[in-house]
Amino acid sequence: MKRRFLARTLLALAAACSIAPAFAAWPDKPISLVVPYAPGGTADALARLVAQHLGPRLKTTVVVLNKAGASGVIGQGEVARAPADGYTVLYDATPLSINPHLQKLPYDPDKDLQPLSLVAVTPMLVAVPKSSPYNTLPDLIKAAKQSPGKLTFGSGGQGTVQYMGAELFAQKAGIALTHVPYKSGGPFIQAILSGEIDLGFGNVPALTAHVKSGMVKPLAITSGARNPGYPDVPTIGESAVKGYEVYEWNGMFVPAGTPAETVNALHAAIRDVMALPEVKERFDALGSRIVASSPEDFRKFLAAEHSRWAETVKAAGIKKE
Numbered sequence: 001m002k003r004r005f006l007a008r009t010l011l012a013l014a015a016a017c018s019i020a021p022a023f024a025a026w027p028d029k030p031i032s033l034v035v036p037y038a039p040g041g042t043a044d045a046l047a048r049l050v051a052q053h054l055g056p057r058l059k060t061t062v063v064v065l066n067k068a069g070a071s072g073v074i075g076q077g078e079v080a081r082a083p084a085d086g087y088t089v090l091y092d093a094t095p096l097s098i099n100p101h102l103q104k105l106p107y108d109p110d111k112d113l114q115p116l117s118l119v120a121v122t123p124m125l126v127a128v129p130k131s132s133p134y135n136t137l138p139d140l141i142k143a144a145k146q147s148p149g150k151l152t153f154g155s156g157g158q159g160t161v162q163y164m165g166a167e168l169f170a171q172k173a174g175i176a177l178t179h180v181p182y183k184s185g186g187p188f189i190q191a192i193l194s195g196e197i198d199l200g201f202g203n204v205p206a207l208t209a210h211v212k213s214g215m216v217k218p219l220a221i222t223s224g225a226r227n228p229g230y231p232d233v234p235t236i237g238e239s240a241v242k243g244y245e246v247y248e249w250n251g252m253f254v255p256a257g258t259p260a261e262t263v264n265a266l267h268a269a270i271r272d273v274m275a276l277p278e279v280k281e282r283f284d285a286l287g288s289r290i291v292a293s294s295p296e297d298f299r300k301f302l303a304a305e306h307s308r309w310a311e312t313v314k315a316a317g318i319k320k321e
Contacts, residue, residue: 026086026262030061035091036075038068041185042122042205042286043250047091049282050119050252050273057269064091071095071159073105080112082255086262089116090253094161097305101313102159103321110306113253116263117270118293118301120283121247123223124165124203126236127216129195137220137240140199144175152178154197156185158318165222165246166201168312172241192216203248204229204287222246229287249305250288251298267295 033054035047044066051062067075072095082088096109107113126137134140144151155163158181170177180197182188185206192200193215201222208229210216220236221227224245236244252270254263273279274292283290293301 026265027058027060029087030063031055031058031086032088033062033064033091034075034079034088035064035066036068036072037066037093038184039066042203042248042288043091043093045205046120046250046283046286046288049279050091050270053273053276053279054269057272058265062089070103071099071157073099073103076109076113077105077107079253079255080107080109084255084257084259086254086258086266088255089266091119091250092253093250094164094248094305095159096251097302098159098161098164098309098313100306101310101320102318112256114256114258114263115295115298115302116252116254116267117295118291118298119250119252119270119274120288120290120292121249122203122205122286122288123221123227123247124162124201125207125211125218125230125233126169126199126220126222127192127202127207127211127218128199129192130215130217131195132198132217134199134219135217137234137236140219141173141175141240144170144173144177148176149178151175151198152180154180154182154188154191154200156188157181157183160185161246161248162188162201162203164309164312166199167316168246168308169201169236169241169244171312171315172244208287227287228284249301251302263295 033047033051035044037043048064051064055062067078072092076096079088079090099105100109128134153166163179182191188200189202189206191197193210207216211218218230218233220239221230221233222236226235271292274290280290
């Protein structure tokens with residue numbers, strides 16, 4: 001009996017010793033952080049900041065790869081199909097929760113991607129051109145009710161939170177607005193500046209310089225509470241639509257099936273990075289609020305986002321392409 005017990009103990013120790021070096025070797029090469037959008041946007045800027053600090057934490061290099069196209073679907077699909085070994089990570093945003101309701105996807109985001117952390121949330125400003133006759137959100141809503149469909153709003157495309165956030169606002173406010181889609185966020189912002197459209201929902205980093213220059217007027221903000229950078233700008237919830245709260249979120253994922261040890265190590269490193277004062281300072285400067293959630297809390301957040309946008313798309317009568 002004692003011999004059998006001793007033999008089993010030795011086998012268990014041998015197995016543990018053989019496994020430990022295999023895991024300890026991760027990561028032994030660079031990690032790819034895939035951003036499924038073009039360089040220059042908010043998600044790209046924040047992903048590069050995270051990568052800069054994440055590499056040293058993991059004792060490797062984290063390389064940002066932009067895989068833009070189809071509202072993020074191209075990059076998302078690449079990560080979903082990548083080996084589940086911890087060397088390919090997705091840094092994504094709100095379109096991940098919107099795309100499944102607008103188009104048929106070559107992957108299943110719920111089954112093929114494993115949430116790591118909700119990194120941060122960024123509110124949007126309801127902005128109008130400087131020449132606009134509207135100075136408050138109630139003024140704009142009143143005009144929209146008087147002339148249904150006359151007022152136009154823009155976005156960087158159908159799958160963007162700028163589009164869906166404005167659509168949800170219109171539904172909750174009981175007004176009809178006409179959507180004008182642009183190929184990307186840049187032309188959309190220019191359309192607000194030039195007065196080509198009547199209004200737009202643009203994230204804080206994209207609009208702040210234009211607000212400071214006086215080229216656009218912010219009527220409201222989409223966050224649940226007033227933003228420290230815009231203390232005089234009311235929330236949509238307090239000025240027009242009670243309970244309204246929408247963000248452009250950023251989060252990180254790995255392919256489903258990634259080993260739990262690797263997921264835990266990545267998540268711990270992400271939490272450490274987001275706690276750095278210099279990282280928080282940069283996020284604050286861009287108007288973003290750091291969350292750094294657990295994988296499970298992020299999964300719950302995604303489920304709520306999925307439900308919200310499914311209802312919005314259905315109410316708008318948008319057909320899946």
